Amino acid sequence: MTSEQKQWISATVPVLKENGVLLTKHFYNRMFTHNPELKNLFNMGNQQSGKQQTALAMAVLAYADNIANPGVLMPVVDRIGHKHVSLDIRPEQYQIVGRHLIASIQEVLGNVATPEIVDAWTVAYQQLANLMSGHEAKLYEQKTAQQYGWTGWRPFTVGKINVESTEITSFYLFPSDGGKVAAHVPGQYISVKVFLPEMKLYQARQYSISSTPAQDYYRISVKAEKGAGLDTNGLISNYFHDVIKEGNIVDVTAPAGDFKLAKDLAAPVVLISGGVGLTPMISMLQNLVEQKFTYPITWLHGCRNRSVHAFKDQLDQIVNANDSIEQHVFYDVPTARDKQEGVMEGFLDINKIASLPQYPGTMYYVCGPAPFIRKQYQDLISCGIKKESILFEEFGPALLQLN
Known part of the structure; x- marks a missing residue:
């Protein structure tokens, strides 16, 4: 980019x-109108809630x-890249997104979007x-x-619930081809894709791997969503609880994510989780125990009551x-x-x-709902x-802008 183009970009802040x-x-509406096939790629629950639009606006800003x-x-x-790789995003899809983003800048900003600004944003x-x-x-x-690594979607069989x-x-989840799986780093997630008949769409979600690194399977631990007015995210989780049976097939991508145990830990570790946020933590804890970690480990967990406290006995x-x-x-x-x-x-x-x-x-590793993370981080x-x-x-x- 030229220095002048950078100045035009800065001027649009x-x-x-x-x-x-x-x-x-406007961008998402435009893109899904012209390229409806991309609805199978994007999280439509976050579209309905407005979270995805807000996240993109923050990223662009x-x-x-x-x-x-x-x-x-x-x-x-790096964080977004892990998400994209987990969803099997490819370079050609960036061109589709770019075309609709530049057109949206012109259509929404109107006269403000001068040729110089449009050219600068294109570059x-x-x-x-x-x-x-x-x-x-x-x-x-x-x-x-x-x-045992791979890229793209791979069929897995639900072997145990x-x-x-x-x-x-x-x-x-076990590979349907009978092969092995790449060992994850405790804290990482996999993407799982299923077809939702009520939406007539494929939808993918990331779930933390709650098992320790292994070569035979991945374990995900899914929370059922209750109450009226569930968004698509709740529909996916409930699909697992209500529809998925042992022997069913789901598509899975290889482990990803930058929230993971460091390889060179040489000091105490503190795990802080809220609700279903304990799922990556149980993998971390078990792995540290298996590796005979010699430093103190402290786990703080909060949830509503004993009945919803997963893995408590373990x-x-x-x-x-x-x-x-x-x-x-x-x-x-x-x-x-x-x-x-x-x-x-x-x-x-924590006080x-x-x-x-x-x-x-x-x-200090923190996982849970956004308000929970914000409080623990600030404390x-x-x-x-x-x-x-x-x-x-x-x-x-x-959506959290903490560090």
Whole structure:
């Protein structure tokens, strides 16, 4: 890009702040009208809720804000790249998106979108597309280079189903071809694709792998969604609970995600989870135990009550068998029995844990709903924890701007 084009992009930042979501809503409507086949690729639940439009608007604004040095966005590029690779996004699809994005800029901004601005954004988008697809090409290469790795969608058979709580059920997925699977890094997810008859669409969702790294199967643990007015995300989860049986076939992509245990951990580890956010944590904990991790491990978990506390018995056994592991549990409404067992009442509050490790180098992994993550992150920062030591996984589009 020329310096003049960068100036034109920077000049549109105030307009994007004011009209970003309007622009991205128009963009998605336009793209799905002209290319309806892409509805099978995008999360239509996040379209209905507006989360995807907001996430894209934030991403476009961040790119425009940093147009002079887009390299600072590499952590975000990496996170999005993992999502794209997990959904089998390919370079040619960037061209379709770009065409509709540039047209939307012209149609929404009207006279503001001068030829100079349109030309600048055309070049800027191509630069971003090259950056993203180039990074994703490396991720694809890593998957094919890994033992038993693959790219694209692969059929898996549901070999076992196990109820973990009143809301969460685990599904053990084995390759239908009888082959092996690439070992994941604890914390990562896989994408699973199913056909929803009521929508007449294929829809894919990411689910954290809740098993330890293995070569025979992946286990995902899915929460059933209840209540009226379920969006498509709830329909997918409930499809697993209501429709999927042992022996059924689903399509799966190889493990992805940048929320994962570091390979060179040499300090205590703190796991902080809310609700179904414990699914990647159980993989992390079991892996650390299997690797005979010598540093202290602390797990804090919050949920409504004992009945929805998945893996509780298994976790209690692990903690009781390992002196270096501490567990602190918070229930919204604990019973007298729960309190006798040390369960605390209310929303998870790290300030109530006097023994919370703050040794230099300690890593803090946080997973759960967005409000839960935001509170835990802010509380950790208030305790003096450096943001570089806090990793979090937000289920759904990346809306949190914390670190």
